[in-house]
Amino acid sequence: MSLAALAETIARRKGADPDKSWTARLLASPEMAAEKFGEEAVEAIIEAVKGDRDRLVSEAADVIYHLLVMCAVNDITLADIERELERRSAQSGLAEKAARDQKSRG
Incomplete structure (x- = not known):
């Protein structure tokens, strides 16, 4: 999935039912979205220091997703x-x- 496609998917989740979509739940809570981004960033840092390439790739994907969600919450x-x-x-x-x-x- 491209970053543009991911961003479009996130944008489509605005207004969706937070009980049926994790993205919608994050979009409904600026604090939760920011907290999840921070958690994922820390996890990526840990994997980078450990040198586990596969885990870092996974955590980097989480960071990018949560960054785009946090930005979407703020209309960025x-x-x-x-x-x-x-x-x-x-x-x-x-x-x-x-x-x-x-x-x-x-």
């Missing part, structure tokens, strides 16, 4: 994220990071 689309990545690609990663760091301090 995959297209929004892609535009931001495109904007950032116009400069070096180090320059972009320095600009974000300075912005967060000021």
Whole structure:
């Protein structure tokens, strides 16, 4: 499944019955969606440190799914994220990071 197809599936779950869809349940609870994303991110970090490639692939898929759900809760689309990545690609990663760091301090 492509990221675009996954994002479309998540978007279609908005308004679905939370008793019948895990995605709908997450979409109905911003706190739960954020918590699940955090849990999955930690699990991915653990697998990366352990060096278990197969488990990391699995956890990375969970992270991406939960990130897209958390973003959907906040009306952020995959297209929004892609535009931001495109904007950032116009400069070096180090320059972009320095600009974000300075912005967060000021």
